[in-house]
Amino acid sequence: MKFRSILLVPAGLFALLGALFAQSPSPQDLPSAPSTVKEETRPQNPPASTPQPAVPASTETSQPKAQPSTEAASPSPPPGGDAAKAEESAKASAPQPGAQDDESVSTIRRTVNEVNVVFTVTDKHGHYVKDLKKDDFKIIDDAKPAEEIRSFRAETDLPLEVGMLIDASNSVRDRFKFEQEAAVEFLNQTIRRKYDKAFVVGFDVTPEVTQDFTDDTEALSVGVRSLRPGGGTALYDALYFACRDKLLKAPQTGPVRKAIILLSDGDDNQSHVTREESIEMAQRADVIVYTISTNLSGTGSHGDKVLERIAEATGGRSYVPFQLTEVANAFAAIQEELRSQYAISYKPAEFHPDGRYRTIQIVAQEKGLHVRSRHGYYAPSQ
DSSP states (O other): OOOHOOOOOHHHHHHHHHHHHHHOOOTTTTOOHHHHHHHHHHHOOOOOTSSSSOOGGGGGGSOOOOOOOHHHSOOOOOOOTTHHHHHHHHHHOOOOOOHHHHHHHHHHHHHOOOOEEEEEEEEETSSSSSOOGGGGGEEEETEEEEEEEEEEEEEESSSSSEEEEOOSSGGGGEEEHHHHHHHHHHHHHOTTTTTOOOEEEEEESSSEEEEEESSSSHHHHHHHHHHHHHHSHHHHHHHHHHHHHITSSSOSSSSSSEEEEEEEEEOOOSSSOOOHHHHHHHTTTTOOEEEEEOOOOOOHHHHHHHHHHHHHHHOOOOOOOOSTHHHHHHHHHHHHHHHEEEEEEETTTOOOOOEEEEEEEEEEESSSOOEEEOOOEOOOOO
16 A cells, blocks of 8 residues: 555656646747737738739848748848848839830831821823932821821831732623633733732632732632632622722731732622722722723723712722723733832821721922822821
């Protein structure tokens, strides 16, 4: 009995000492850095009152990092006051979000405010004048002189993007074969491999692409010769389609001249869009339309007037051959004009990106010279 009581005393003593140790916090259990836990769980987004992109992690040094493991994993800051200097240096070298945004906006503004126009100049005999300079012209945009001419050059070798639109309706059946061969000859003489490109669209009730964009004149010839006449005439639909779906959407890596050669009698009886809507689409796509009438009566029919209106509104020219053989001459004249043009870019005065149509007038300073260009353009919308 005595022996047993002696054993119980040390056991109670050990239990008492264990309880005392449990109540005394060890250095490992001390919450020495409660702010560290809050810092880790705090979202890293900037305050809601500052609508700016998140600051890079290297600059977020406003709260001290008190967690030992974090300090061990990252490089030590410079001792003493050097830490504040390093922080200021990091903030100074960080990119300023506003500066980059401002530069992007100004770049867009410069692009919007520049208008590009291709035009030709002829003398009183109808011959092309190709040696004029920037100071030989005055530009009137929306009834006000242009604020600045930014570039001017004679464009004899600018790459071409040409759409060949051929009326394949019943109304042109009797002369269709000759017109096909004249179009093939034009493409062979005009399209330069690895430089220009063209596509072929035949239309009656609906437009049909028989050859997409290519610089292969043999493929273009096959596209023209595969057309077969028949059906009604949807001229305006075909022009609208060629401008919107082909020339407007064509990817461009540099400046080009976009043109459509429209071979038709000008009679339309099937289109869903109007003549003016097709003209507007050509203007929006910056396309010059040349028209060749297949009416051989020489009486100035209604169809000829339609073709003339389309060509004039887009800065092109309308040809009305009196004989079938003159169709080839019209193609040759178009080819010469495409190599005898000027290109000018300018900044309009009091420009507003409001989507409104603005008129263009290019006036030659020398008397007796005639300038032909598109009549206007649609300002972009904001």
